[in-house]
Amino acid sequence: MIGTSLRDLYKPRKGKSKRASSYDTTGGNRDYLKVYPGDVVDVCNITGSGCITHIWMTMAPLEDTLEEYLHRKVVIRMYWDGETNPSVQAPIGDFFGMGHGITRNFSSAPLAMSPEDGRSLNSFFPMPFGKQARIEIENNADDPIKFYFYIDHEIYDEEIDSPLRFHALWKRELTDGIKDEVSNALFEFGGKNTTGDGNYVFFEAEGKGHYVGCNLNIHNLRMTREWNWYGEGDDMIFIDGEPWPPSLHGTGMEDYFNTAWCPTQEYNSPYHGIILGGGPNWSGKVSYYRFHIQDPIMFDKSIKVSIEHGHNNNRSDDYSSTAYWYQTEPHKDHPIILPVAKRIPLADILGFNEDDMKKCFDY
Template sequence: MANTILPASLSTIAVARDSKRMRVSSYDRTGGNDDRIHIQPGETFTLCDIHAAGCINHIWFTLANDDVVEEKHYLRKSVLRMYWDGEKEPSVLAPTGDFFGMGHAMSKNFVSEPLQMSPEDGRGFNCWFPMPFATQARITVTNESGRELLLYYYIDYEEYKALPEDMLRFHAKWHRELPTQGREEQEFKTHRDWCFGGENTTGEENYVLMEAEGKGHYVGCNVNIHNLHQNALWDWPGEGDDMIFIDGEPWPPRLHGTGTEDYVNMAWCPTQEYSAPYHGLILGGKDNWKGKITYYRYHITDPVMFEKSIKVTIEHGHANHRSDDWSSTAYWYQTEPHKAFEEILPVEKRLPVEEGSFQWEGELEDK
């Protein structure tokens, strides 16, 4: 294992490394203390354009709109893109806040192995996903807010003589459905039927976390749910099964789960906030699971391999009965070229829903 260029870990840290430690940061080039970049509204700024072989193994960000006033929801109003080896289409496309592990245009202290939001109030963003490249790594941020964006950053990487041919490229993609296409509660005789009745034997209407073509492995996601229902009955939004379809297989896929909280390795409709290396509940929602919820599940020790294609899905409520606000960022590695992403939603369709602005009418008996 001498002279390895695989990403370092505690178990391999004593092994000799044939590489150079490098960094790109926002330090003040004049020698002053304005150690940040100023991105004007509508501007795209290139954070790094590295021409070498190497691997990014740590990114740190903190950002704000200006020194006095922060624009509401600004974490959804800037877009992060990453390009490897001269590609024209990005391999990473997500709002900045969502990429670093939490949606709803919010930040909150949490700890996982690949992603962390650190004090103060979760505004120190960290990513430790390794990002290899053979000839080039380019990262940009676009400011789609109405104010100047102030961004402090480090991009730490190793430079190699050459990259091994079997190294896959890192990908991340944000997705949102507002609302998910569920069923009206009034279609069912009772609230219990709406929560637990019916069957899903195709997975065709599931919420899609990610789709890819090529060879690679899926390594996890964060999932953000805003419960849009206003009734006082049992209102748990996470009764949906995860279904991962590999290489075009039919339903039922060989990776078929038993419920949203089960996929994120928790139990019994959790509300207690919790952070672990590979799974967590960053935001637990309000009483009766109202309001906003954020989970994460990272497949670091159990990646999901695919040879030709993958489609990672989850039901939005049992049998896709619920209509809520779902968003997610999925992370994976694969061969290039990858299937081109559709462009990210315009900024007005990325913004969080205000509390109480959606309401589903009608009531059912709780039988």
């Protein structure tokens, strides 16, 4: 198919431009779906050969005020070509680029949260399909919502030109570090990781394809007045079952995200950025993104994308992420998403206690 650069815009194209949207089919102005708690609703079910080119979505309360952490309580799933296990599964806010159940204005090449206050959710990832594309929304919130959407796509008279399909998977984990009963220098820098065991794993896949990026959200759970940088964890990407050290081994979390020197400044660029920079002494919650659009990471049989949680996996923090990739089907079955109680972010550190943690994590 013709590319999407400025240089290609004058070239003739094959296919038809289509849209599925929530417009009021009566001609009125109620341009939304009513989605009640517990509802699972198809927002599109497209047949034929084609490609989704853009998705815009936003939500509002049906009554009263916007529910807290709504963007962690509503789940988006996508299915290609009649599959029954979704290729895409994530809380809606995390899928569109940011975790913690909140939204912020940011702009990248494939994903953006636009004003007002980041509640306009946009994806420009191309999502090809050979026979069918189905997208569903599940409302796990306490209250009903208004759900607005555009799903812009193209339909072709010929077969789609790739066997790869778009995938995205969200996960959350309270990382298992060491006890904070050693010197701060040993806690932050001690030990050696020569296996990659115990790393935080963004995703594992089997098949042929390429990894195209992720967002990573960390809540620093360590309370100390000593140096409390949560990073130092090396990224390790294992291709086709290779042993440690993998051919793609990095030097630190902030380095993988194309930043440096324990950053706190918020920054957006097309392929990397910091949406949420955290508090004093690297406290609180942060959100990073890195997209491999110009440098996709290819695999022929399998891939495991991982990162240490602190040097040598010494830190115990609240990690969540969404990974994005393209691969041949069938894919490994994605597990059922965590129940909503285990998706809700922990309170900010000053109000956080063990009971809060038990609501989100098994001991």
